[in-house]
Amino acid sequence: MQTALVWFRQDLRLEDNPALNRALANGHAVVPVYLWSPGEAGDWAAGGAAKWWLHHALEDLQKQLKQEGLDLVLRQGDALEEIPKLAAESGAAAVYWNRCYEPWRMRIDSRLKSELKEAGLEAWSGNASLLREPWEVATQAGKPYKVFSPFARRCQPMPDAAPEDLAGRLRAPEKMPAGQELEELGLLPKIRWDEGLAAAWEPTRKAGQARLRQFLRHRAKNYDRQRNLPAVDGTSRLSPYLHWGQLGPREVAAAVRESGSSKGLRSFYNEIIWREFAYHVLYHFPTTPESPLQPKFRDFPWEKDDKLRQAWQQGRTGYPLVDAGMRQLYETGWMHNRVRMLVGSFLVKHLLQPWQTGERWFWDCLVDADLASNTLGWQWAGGCGADAAPYFRIFNPITQSEKFDGGGEYIRRFVPELEKVPDSHLHKPWTMPPRMQEECGCRIGQEYPAPVIAHEDGRARALAAFEKIKEAS
DNA sequence: TGAAATGTTGGGGCG
DNA sequence: ACGCCCCAACATTTC
Numbered sequence: 001m002q003t004a005l006v007w008f009r010q011d012l013r014l015e016d017n018p019a020l021n022r023a024l025a026n027g028h029a030v031v032p033v034y035l036w037s038p039g040e041a042g043d044w045a046a047g048g049a050a051k052w053w054l055h056h057a058l059e060d061l062q063k064q065l066k067q068e069g070l071d072l073v074l075r076q077g078d079a080l081e082e083i084p085k086l087a088a089e090s091g092a093a094a095v096y097w098n099r100c101y102e103p104w105r106m107r108i109d110s111r112l113k114s115e116l117k118e119a120g121l122e123a124w125s126g127n128a129s130l131l132r133e134p135w136e137v138a139t140q141a142g143k144p145y146k147v148f149s150p151f152a153r154r155c156q157p158m159p160d161a162a163p164e165d166l167a168g169r170l171r172a173p174e175k176m177p178a179g180q181e182l183e184e185l186g187l188l189p190k191i192r193w194d195e196g197l198a199a200a201w202e203p204t205r206k207a208g209q210a211r212l213r214q215f216l217r218h219r220a221k222n223y224d225r226q227r228n229l230p231a232v233d234g235t236s237r238l239s240p241y242l243h244w245g246q247l248g249p250r251e252v253a254a255a256v257r258e259s260g261s262s263k264g265l266r267s268f269y270n271e272i273i274w275r276e277f278a279y280h281v282l283y284h285f286p287t288t289p290e291s292p293l294q295p296k297f298r299d300f301p302w303e304k305d306d307k308l309r310q311a312w313q314q315g316r317t318g319y320p321l322v323d324a325g326m327r328q329l330y331e332t333g334w335m336h337n338r339v340r341m342l343v344g345s346f347l348v349k350h351l352l353q354p355w356q357t358g359e360r361w362f363w364d365c366l367v368d369a370d371l372a373s374n375t376l377g378w379q380w381a382g383g384c385g386a387d388a389a390p391y392f393r394i395f396n397p398i399t400q401s402e403k404f405d406g407g408g409e410y411i412r413r414f415v416p417e418l419e420k421v422p423d424s425h426l427h428k429p430w431t432m433p434p435r436m437q438e439e440c441g442c443r444i445g446q447e448y449p450a451p452v453i454a455h456e457d458g459r460a461r462a463l464a465a466f467e468k469i470k471e472a473s
Numbered sequence: 474t475g476a477a478a479t480g481t482t483g484g485g486g487c488g
Numbered sequence: 489a490c491g492c493c494c495c496a497a498c499a500t501t502t503c
Binding site for chain 3: 459
């Protein structure tokens with residue numbers, strides 16, 4: 001009986017896992033491995049919140065494997081060094097994994113594959129993360145898409161690829177390589193700022209599946225309307241499960257298909273396609289995590305300012321909905337998408353901070369931090385990416401607040417100092433007369449900050465900055 | 474998945 | 489009855 005190393009990365013599940021199934025289909029015993037390789041990722045090693053999630057997702061995977069009689073081998077180090085070592089230590093004849101699409105991983109994987117083959121091992125990679133490979137989708141002219149709608153059209157109909165069942169019983173190998181304890185990977189924060197995350201999330205595959213079922217049963221029908229209201233639990237909240245591969249997109253698509261068809265379902269499926277589009281763009285334009293896709297934005301006159309950046313990060317800009325969003329992010333590792341668009345617009349346009357500043361903060365704070373989606377989202381906000389919001393499209397933080405959190409439920413949940421501010425002034429608390437400020441215990445400049453910049457001024461300044469790069473296209 | 478400025482229309486008050 | 493003005497409501501354009 002031969003042994004295969006199955007290398008887990010962002011496919012932390014046993015079902016619908018092509019690499020694992022390959023081992024089973026070939027009748028191999030399985031050595032399941034997770035390698036913690038922060039050094040490979042350069043600036044894009046998992047951030048604090050993502051590491052917290054990873055820790056628990058690995059713990060969950062460990063348990064699932066245990067039930068199948070297998071021990072997950074945990075190691076640290078670079079793949080090019082450790083994977084061949086692990087293969088040798090376990091006497092494996094084959095190494096199987098599922099593809100990741102971050103630029104550095106693409107480079108490492110292809111080198112690893114040829115080195116393993118040279119050493120006489122079978123090396124094989126499958127697709128656990130996407131409905132379609134980024135290179136399979138192309139325009140008539142054979143070029144990558146830069147606009148979402150035609151990309152989405154090209155992705156119709158929904159592929160009927162069903163999730164794969166486990167292709168047999170897992171068998172333990174004769175030799176197990178030595179591994180480390182999960183705690184030794186140091187994924188959990190040293191100072192315990194993670195209570196908010198733990199209260200908001202259950203980072204297990206079972207919880208992800210339950211959430212998917214619940215969402216499709218109760219929320220999907222009205223998704224197209226409810227998803228814009230941050231106070232309502234109207235979105236799927238599946239992003240972290242999808243990022244870590246505790247859920248796969250095939251499983252989600254299959255569940256959507258089975259749920260029938262409604263406007264809400266279609267618009268939810270559209271979001272799954274946005275995720276695919278993000279990977280498509282990242283694959284074809286691998287410098288976009290750092291550089292704007294539209295070259296004219298290279299010389300954009302940002303006005304970097306640490307004070308403004310910190311006010312934004314800490315949710316102390318003086319605009320209630322912006323601040324509520326930033327605090328939700330910090331406390332729960334997640335932010336409602338409507339609010340993500342607003343805080344993105346605000347940072348880039350009103351505050352003239354580079355979009356990469358926001359991209360980096362989200363990377364550190366989000367449990368669903370995903371290089372492809374985060375990059376696409378921030379270039380969208382910056383107006384410099386594929387199918388981006390045009391630069392002159394500037395969200396009004398007051399109007400958005402009145403429109404999408406009119407009752408202030410979301411704002412009051414995350415900005416408690418505004419608790420007693422009446423609805424009439426909640427969206428622009430700086431207009432409260434002094435007397436009212438006293439009465440509701442919210443003095444502007446004391447308990448809650450004055451706006452860091454007046455909306456009209458921020459808007460005018462952003463438009464003026466845009467003028468400077470306008471002709472240079 | 475924008476907002477503001479500008480343009481158009483039509484009802485109603487009023488001299 | 490008529491013209492004039494105001495303004496809300498809606499449409500278009502501009503940023």
